Amino acid sequence: ILNVEQSPQSLHVQEGDSTNFTCSFPSSNFYALHWYRWETAKSPEALFVMTLNGDEKKKGRISATLNTKEGYSYLYIKGSQPEDSATYLCAFEGANNLFFGTGTRLTVIP
């Protein structure tokens, strides 16, 4: 089992605050790093899939960066809204697997 770690485990922020989470993963046998958003009672939905060192991707107020040499990725949310409340999962894709971290649970307080 590969070690994919996410921090913090949970986070409460005020509406309008910006926030970020960290995902650390093995730097060897790397194929891709995925970010997913998982709302309660729904299925995880993909936000980004990044493959190249230095990749930066953006979707609306959410963006992510990737450092494959040191094995970490950051997810940023600018101006958090209550609808951003969810668990954010990262996943390391190797040659034959896709391993998830335990997630960061974000609660945005109105």
Place this chain on the structure above:
Amino acid sequence: EAGVVQSPRYKIIEKKQPVAFWCNPISGHNTLYWYLQNLGQGPELLIRYENEEAVDDSQLPKDRFSAERLKGVDSTLKIQPAELGDSAVYLCASSRQMNTEAFFGQGTRLTVV
């Protein structure tokens, strides 16, 4: 485009009984995953298929769990016999190929009593 379909959504069985879950991936998706998800945890990989070949089943407890993906499309995951600790949500996901996003089904919530 239809999403990943799993059935049943919920299943309650007594310990030592067998149980099976079914997954129909998105059409054209070669890669299929089965995950186990316990409350408060991230999905744990059980098995990954590329077409009909299981390319990683190292996390599948083979003494009681089995999986198949006949013809590289639908897949079934079986537990025989089920134990109390198997109570969890079983998620199926598919992707078109490597390095592309995975699409998840709604999951099957298994309760073993």
